[in-house]
Amino acid sequence: FADGYKSALDWGLRHRWWVIWIGVGALVGVILAIVGSFMPSYIDAITPARVFLVLGIAIALGVSLFGSNRARRLRANLAGAAVFAFAMAGAGAIGHFLAGIKGAPLFQFTFFPNVESGLIQVDVTLAPGSSLDRTLAVVERVEEAAMGIPEVDYVTSIVGRQSSGGFGVGNTGSQYASLSVSLKPKRALLDTIEFWKAHDESLRTRKQTTIQTELMQRIGKVPGAEIVVYGQGNFGPGGDIQVAVRSLDPANALPAAEKVAEVLRGLEGVVNVGLSSKPGKPELSVIPDRTKLADNDLSVAQMGAVLRVLYEGNTDAKYREAGREYDIRINLSDDTRKQVSELDNVPITFRQGRPVLLSEVAQIQRTVKQDKVERLDRQRQVTAYGYLLPGYVAGSTGAQLREILRNTDLGEGVVWQELGQNQAQQNEQGHMAVAFLLAIIFVFMVLAALFDNILYPFIIQLAQPQAMVGALLALMITGKPFDIVGFIAVIMLIGLVGKNAILLVDFANTLRARGLSRHEALLESGRTRMRPILMTTLALILAMMPLAVSLGRGSEFRSPLGVIIIGGMSLSTLLTLFVIPCSYTIFDDLSRHIGGGMRAVTGRLLKQRDGDDERPGGDGKGEGTQKPGEVPDRVE
Template identity: 30%
Template sequence: RFAGAEQEPEGPHTAELLVTLKPDGQLNVPKATAILDKKVSQIHDLNISYLLSQSSLSSLIGSEQAAIVIQVKGRSLDVLADITQQIYQRLRGLSELTNVRTNILEGNPEVDLIPDRTLMASLNLSPQQVITLIGNHLRGQIATTIQDIDQAKDIRVQLGRDDQTLAELEDIFVPVPGASKAVRLAELVNIRIQPGPKEIVHKDQERVAQTFADLAEGTKLSDAVAAVRDRLATINMPENYYIRLGGEEERRRQSFESLRFALILALILVYMVMASLFESLVHPFVIMFSMPLAAIGVVWAFYLTGQTLNMMGYIGIIMLAGIVVNNAIVLVDYVNRLRRVDRESTVDAIVHGSQRRMRPILMTTLTTILALTALALGFGEGADSRAPMAIAVIGGLISSTLLTLIFIPVLYSIVNDITEFLRRLFGSKDDDIDEDGFEADTGAI
């Protein structure tokens, strides 16, 4: 669904169409946009832009209006409009971009009064005095008040609608302080009629003009950003005016900064919970090693599917912090039980534990992957925004499961040997029970 579903038409010269794509998945938004562009390009004097209708989830997570957003900051609306028009013309010629548009829209006509400050100063007139006089003529003045039962009503005297014309405005006489004469308003100000801005956007207490662009089909975000930077470098910026490149790239940077703390906190909490359950600081460390193994699968999953790592993808990575450790927990806990209850040696416990726990581990992982497959394939409306989360979890589960059955037993054995060496080095030579309650290995297999 796209084409500005959330906005009202902006005037008699503007039309809005709502297009809903069929849920069969044969046509996505970029392909539909390309097809429509070919059709409407045959119509002259027509400006068309496409706006993706955001789902409730996309609105909640703060989705941008476009992949590329260029902000121009400054004070003068005229200068902002001129710079934005230059950016618009330069970006339209880039093959990496499509659907280039701006937020500089013409609104209703308005009357601008540009004062002759030199003449007004010589007559001892201030702009505020002139503004007050014009307001009194247009809005009228309260002549008196009448009492209507229990409330007072103001009686306002003003010009009739037929007299509120531009000619009448020019013929307003402005009294000169300290003199017995008056000056026509047309002599004090330059009056002009021009379209006013549809909206004035402010960000960080500065006026902002924005240019939006979507990625052409098959274009990488990094390539598009590089091409845009090259085009923007050719624009001569006036003093105190700045260009900032945002959009998906900016959102990705901000999301990573905000979610990095959440990921670190998740890792700490997972480690603390496992340390309290295992009553050991060593075994949770072995289990936590499965997380880097999951990162390998996440990278490959996004590379193979061609998806970008957005905020939903980061959320999937944070979910992995609590999911991928399950397989290692099952394996390490069973190995510990074999050592503690059956008094098996470390090597025997690792071999037997890996053999017996492999089937439950594979079954648990497979059911989770199958449950997320539909989400990863992007079925249903708004599924494109949720697919990266499922892709991150599936990729991490596949790599961590396969590598956990190989690296976790090896790492467990290495860490156990190091712990045993340190215990023998600093502990009692007659102590046959290690700190975790396991019988110390004698070296026999």
């Protein structure tokens, strides 16, 4: 096997540019396949390949200007550029085709990994004014549907209240209810492997998302009720997609939030779209006329205090019996409070013995206002939210949403902001990018100190893009999204993948120092170091397998870390055995040319200085001449 690799490496070194372009093509091809999977058509999927066609033609023209046989080299380079661009277009088309089969883009990203919490939430909302009995009947139907699923352990129900759901104050009223469906523990892979141990037979095998979908089907449509079924989030309460809409004008916030909700309904994979603030019960709004109030020496607070007594009542009077005290509530009767005409004749105060009626200082209107008012930074806020179907992630869907909202007119003075994990992702992505760059810089500094050369570290770090390709491929094959745990794995790869290239380059330099030519040194280095490279890589891959396959319960949280390291190390090792030696020759030639150029410039400068010294008085020491064969004491 080692001899076969040595023969293949010998061919690769003799055709080093082919090997380099194959490595570059693998990297660019995977990226274009991912981009093509997001495109709406095949034409859009292959469009990015035009850039590489133009770039390849420019490079071919530039390279062909030097050396002999320019026409022949130009034809060959143009043909190579066309083949490369055609291959990249094919990669984009393949990505679009695979995305059509999958029904979703090949690559998805989110901030926080999805883990099974074992808890499903159900929110029930009826029409305003619905009785508790009506709400309770719907809750009992949901409970019956949930308990009919074998994987459900128990159900907890609350009638008359809903949790805040991440939107501030929770909803209270007879039309609201919430249920928490607790699932049985999930059987892990380790439970199956340890067959000699006795395990609980009630452990479930189906995923939480599958059970959640079945629960939605069992509940079905309930007339007059809005039922939302969603998994308990791992990033806090609230919908998977949340957009807060704010405005200084309260009248603009709700219409703008409704526009955002319509955009959410149009996104693929988003269901159960709603608003944090909904229309409440019909009510009477008293709109004061401040001018008439001032004419009668009244204030809005005084008028409000009178109306509060009429509707809420006054409990200043007390009734005492047998040592106990009871409030005596004085207010309008129910019949009177429902009649607007009677409310018009309510006296607010008396002026010179004449009553000042409510109709004289205010207008009374029947309205339907929001059931909840939220403010942030003194602005009225309404949050639009939605939940994602299984197979969709917040990061990819949020990117589509942002693109649409940037081109949507929500009204004057209206601003919007994402909440939830998309907000956390936007806040942290700058810090994540800095951490990524620092990791690359630190590795470069260590390698530059190790080789005492600033070009050789670039050879080692060529393994890093190859590892990124392997990481992306591993995520696409396993169907896992890229999240914060995966980003940690990428930073780990920056340091891990360099070890293989270090083994090759360092031993090749040692062999060259012993007198071997560059070609022979690379062949011997590859043959000798192949075994330790494969052994260390295989050891790392086997160590990451338990993480990648999620052996224990809840280990799916760490699964992307193992998948990315396995994919990155596998592909990087295979490409390193060929790409790194070929890159070594290119950078070595570049280093020799740069060194030769610097020596030539230095030689001209020294020669020019020597010529100046030979002129009379040129050295400023008197005679300015030197005897033939005499060696100068010092050259500055």
